Amino acid sequence: MTAKTRAMGLASAYHRRLSGLSVDTAAACAHMQPEELAAIEAGTVAPSSDVLSSLAEVYRTSVTELLARSGWIADRSRPTPWRW
DSSP, X not given: OOHHHHHHHHHHHHHHHHHTOOHHXXXXXXXXXXXXXHHHHHTXXXXXXXXXXXXXXXXXXXXXXXXXXXXXXXXXXXXXXXXX
16 A cells, blocks of 8 residues: 555545545445445555546546645655754
């Protein structure tokens, strides 16, 4: 699991929760199995561009917003060097 994959999973989960959808409902709307969406949200599987597009449509956002949110999460998960 890479930090980028994990960040994308967290971004996906964040937008799903903002939409008020359960994993089962969001997966069904995106024509996926709930296990597939759960794996993406856990960061164990990287979503394809088609999956990102479907999820963005279901969550009523854009792929750009999903990627921006994942970039924001990834930036904040990096360790910060000590500054004196």
